[in-house]
Amino acid sequence: MALGRTYSVALVGLNGYIVEVEADIGQTLPAFVILGLPDAALNEAKERIRSAAKNSGIPLSRRKITANLIPASLPKRGSGFDLAVTMAVLRAANDIQPTERTVFIAELGLDGRLRPVRGILPAVMAAVQAGYQDVVVAQANLAEASLVPGASVRGYRTLARLALDFGADPQELALDFEPEDEPGHGDAAPGAPAVPDMADVSGQGDARRALEVAAAGAHHLLLTGPPGAGKTMLAERLPGLLPDLADNEAMEVTAIHSLCGLPSSNAQLLRRPPFENPHHSATAAAIIGGGSGLPRPGAASRAHRGVLFLDEAPEYERRVLDALRQPLESGELVIHRSAGTAAYPARFQLVLAANPCPCGKASGKGLDCTCTPMMRRRYVARMSGPLLDRVDIQLQVERVSLADFGQGGKEEDTAAVAGRVRDARGRQAERLRPLGLETNSQVPGRILRGALRLPASATRILDHSLERGVLTARGYDRVLRLAWTLADLSHRDAPDTNDIGQALGLRQAASAAA
């Protein structure tokens, strides 16, 4: 009995599972059956495979072909199984040698070319983790697949070339077919997209400082201010201040972008923190991930290890904003849908921008503002308390003054600020690593008031604020976290009164606004 066996990978979210593909050729009328919960795209593979094999010079058997994808209970989606099924069928017909433990991940074109698929990085990672090092992918996926340490990846342009390497009869094969190289997903030139520079921001000393602190301690940030004050401009410059991603972080980020088929993931590890800037009409599914069948990652996951910027935050549906509370807490999004449950990492730095009121003019004396006090209160209240509670820095941004404006070129540029941020991150890491933490924003109150306790002389104004009821207990901890970041930025081993005073300022600016 003719039986062929190959391997491929099924992705559920970012987790990949090895799928064993069995093919059997039965002595009965021609038919092609794929078993093992295939979706529509996978079922169409039959036609792609038939044509691709014929046009490669190795037509499939004119008998009943049964391909079985194991484990049968795991839903399998997409076109990435084309190649594994083809190779199993060819093996069953004895057209090629056994492929042993090689994993095949590619889509087939009707002419027999191998096409790239999404999510190749997490798929190859899963294969290597499961102990399958040999992977065959489409040429256009080769660079991305090769990013995985420990994988021995081969890229092919056509099925004919691949079959040749597995011992098919060279007399029969259509070897002169050489499709021109196609790019992976999208045609983006390698190299990071240009990040706007801090030097473009005139004035706004407080805001610049807040941005630096946010970057240094990975604190979430809320910018409130009138239209035209430069909130968006500031937020867009935050990713430029963040340090490069570490190896493991870069893999996580690239894996998510690969799964989304974003051009940024093509052929190189993403070393820079991503920046996601969804429109405020976005639905909860668009932000946190979702979609029918198996959920896909949303903006929050694409912003993993980077910045999620919600401009005009009060314009978002409240449901959407509140959905962010879970990832802010756990750094992960677990989404349930009919076809399965997917967990995507979502440890992002949240930046919110808001107008002070619906008309946007209620800053300073707010004389032009046409909003009633009720409207203003409702507007700000749309960003729920529990969400704002997690935002360490809440800053008011005023319109830039004439004195500061028009004196461009004198401001510090991104490189200088990023240098200080990198420094401060280093100091934090040194202090926090023994505690299993990385940044000040992650330090729980238990440690702030325990292992990292400050002398009473330093925290006097804080204690006073707490006593007077100006500050809640949670607010107290947040000020401490900020103070640590300020101390790190000024190369002090622990925050002093001055740092705590400043930290209090960075928080209270907003409580005055709200």
Add this chain to the structure above:
Amino acid sequence: MKAKDLLGQRGEELAAGYLESLGMLVVERNWRCAEGEIDIVALDGDALVITEVKTRRSLDYGHPFEAVGAAKLARLHRLGAAWCRDRELRMPLRRVDVVAVVDDGGGDPLVEHLKGVG
């Protein structure tokens, strides 16, 4: 007679010879009733074999086997029952075979045989 009918007839001739070479006994050829035609009725030991013969000149328009669909198979099974009624025979062992003949006219036609399909 048209060329395609001649080809079909030649194919059926070949198929019948092939079945006999396997030790089967050809009972009847081209049996017709209201519902259709059985190309070859044969006996393989105790089993009644309803045989459909498909002949093609080349594989350009697909393999002959591919021309036998689910509807045709179902009809062949019905025809088998009809033949038994007509002959007032009880044949509990009954199966449908398909024989494919590819004959490009250059001599040495290719004969393939599938037993007990569908």
